[in-house]
Amino acid sequence: MKLKYLTVAVALATSLQACSLIPDYQRPVAPIPDAWPQGQAYSPGAAAPGQAIPGWQAFYQDPVLRQLINLSLNNNRDLRVAALNVQAYRAQFRIQRADLFPSVGVDSTTSRQRLPADLRSSGKAGIDSQYGLDVGISSYELDVFGRIRSLERQALENYLATEEAQRSVQIGLISDVASAYLTWRTDQQLLKVTQDTLESYNNSLRLITASDQAGTSSALDVRQASTLVDSARAQMYLYTRQVAQDANALQLLLGAPLPQGLANAAPLGNDSLADIPSGLPSQLLQQRPDIRQAEHALLAVNANIGAARAAFFPSISLTASAGTASSQLSGLFNGGSGNWSFAPQINLPIFNGGRLRANLDYAKLQKDIGVANYEKAIQTGFREVSDGLAALGTYQGQLQSQRDLVQSDQEYFDMAKQRYDEGVDNYLTLLDAQRQLLAARQQLLTDHLQQLDSQVQLYKALGGGWQPPAVASKD
Structure with a gap:
């Protein structure tokens, strides 16, 4: 069986894959300053080339x-x-x-x-048979x-967008x-502080009750x-409830039961997290997956605009086959x-009631919306980093001030208790000192969190800590 004509048709189809009407893409200028904010709330630091976070x-x-993080990466349903x-959009691209x-x-x-x-050329009734075997292409544009390349590029970019969404x-x-x-560990500490304080209050109540009877x-x-x-x-019941709810929230994020023995973990310290290098360049925002x-x-x-433009031009479809019968x-x-x-x-489109023009206008408007979304994502990222830098530059001082307040309230309580025991002051002063000390200790834990x-x-x-992925291949 000769397939000469079919081969010629396929070769012609391949050779005519030519131009693209996708507009040249220019990355929008980032609508943010070149440097992070400066001022009293921010720690000074110079940006170092190639500096990265761990x-x-x-x-x-x-x-x-x-x-726990490893457990969540293996089991979280989101x-x-x-x-x-990502796999679904990859299939759509293919x-x-x-x-x-x-x-x-x-x-x-x-x-x-x-x-x-009377319907057969031979003039005799009978059975006519016909057998055929064909190899061909059907309705190939x-x-x-x-137009098709523009849609293929659009599908590719959507697929790559879902990869970034996954990150x-x-x-x-x-x-x-x-x-x-x-949060869970801090609420556990708050519960422990409250339980210890409650025990102290009960002891004081028993002593005062005995003194009242005497x-x-x-x-x-x-x-x-x-x-x-x-x-x-x-407050003890409040923190008991919060600890239980914190554990439930953490278990949902893990997608699996909490490991055994977590309740006996060491208290949170200042070394739970590594330091973030100071003076990171603002270009790091380009690494954010969002x-x-x-x-x-x-x-x-932008690629969809090319498909909308191509719809104004003639479309050529081929149907060809070769075989035997x-x-x-x-x-x-x-x-x-x-x-x-x-x-x-x-x-060849001649009249369609303005549908093609409306499709092109819609595609251009979608690009304008995409530019605005891109710029808003950069602005949002800049604001989030700036807020984080402001917190980084002020929380150390706030924590130290709160530690000093706890120390002062402890001394105030010791003095008030001594004066009450000696009969110099009434119980109202000691009561105020006890309340202030508990509130200061709780606030210190909250500020640390x-x-x-x-x-x-x-x-x-x-x-x-995201690292740039390998260049994606269309294949």
């Missing part, structure tokens, strides 16, 4: 936290959905890319039909003006697990001591049984 394994130095979305090539298939046909005598989900998951773990204290002192006990007991995702989305709508199955491959067909089709969480959020805002 990977998450080096940044999160708490071994328990690293164990991350699993993000990975499946589907769209397949339109660039002819679909060649083999078609086998068989028909048998009985006709009456020649991409002369790049964003992973970075967000790591920071969420860290924040949830730090006539050395008043009923007012007993009532004041009771208020401290009731207040501390209410910004890269926004740019791929912009490139996708015979009235007998045994005669399919006999000499003279060959057949072929070649049916090109040209479609906020300081650690601000480091986590700054690390996330800078890209979370």
Whole structure:
């Protein structure tokens, strides 16, 4: 069987894949300053070329936290959905890319039909048979003006955008697990402080009650001591509930049960997180996956403009086949049984009620929206990093001031207790000192949590240790 004509048709189709009407892409200028904010809230530091933040394994130095992060990366359902979305968009890209090539298939046909005598050329009733075997292409559009290539580029950019979205989900998951773990551990410490304070208050209440019965204290002192006990007991139930809810939230992020023995982990310290290098360049924002995702989305709508432009030009479709046909199955491959067909089709849009122009306008508007989204992503990233730098430059001073306040309140409480025991002051002064000390200790733990969480959020805002991926291949 000769396939000369079919081969010529395929060669012609391949040679006509030519021009592209996709607009030249120019990355929008980042609408942010060239340097991070300066001022009283920010630590000074000069940007060093090539400076980068550490990977998450080096940044999160708490071994328990690293164990939880690894567990979440293997089991979290949101991350699993993000990975499946990447595979789905990759499949869509492969589907769209397949339109660039002819679909060649083999078609086998068989028909048998009985006709009456007056419908047959022989004048006798009988059965007519026909057998055929063809190889051909069907309705293949020649991409002369790049419409299909534009759609293929759009599908590619959408696929790459989902890859960046997956990285964003992973970075967000790591920071969420860290924040949830730090919150859980802090609430455990707050619960312990409250329980210890409640025990102290109960001891004081028992002593004051005994003194009241002996006539050395008043009923007012007993009532004041009771208020401290009731207040501390209410806070104990509050933190007990928060610790349980924190564990539930952390377990949801992990996608698996909490490992055994976490309740006995060491208290949080200042060495739980590594230091973030000072003076990082603002160009690090380009490594944020959400910004890269926004740019791929912009490139996708830019490619769609090329497809909308190409729709104004003629489209050429080819249908061709070559094969053999015979009235007998045994005669399919006999000499003279060959057949072929070649049916090109040209479609030239003349009037469509403005639909093509509206499609082009819509594609251009989508690009304008993509530019705005890209610029907003950069501005959002700049704001998040700036907030993190402001927190980094101020929390150390705030924590030290709070530690000094705890020390002062401790001294105030010791003095008030001594003066009360000596009968110099009434119980109201001691009551005030006890309340202030508990509040100061609780606030110190809360400020420490906020300081650690601000480091986590700054690390996330800078890209979370993400490393540039290998260049994606269209294949």
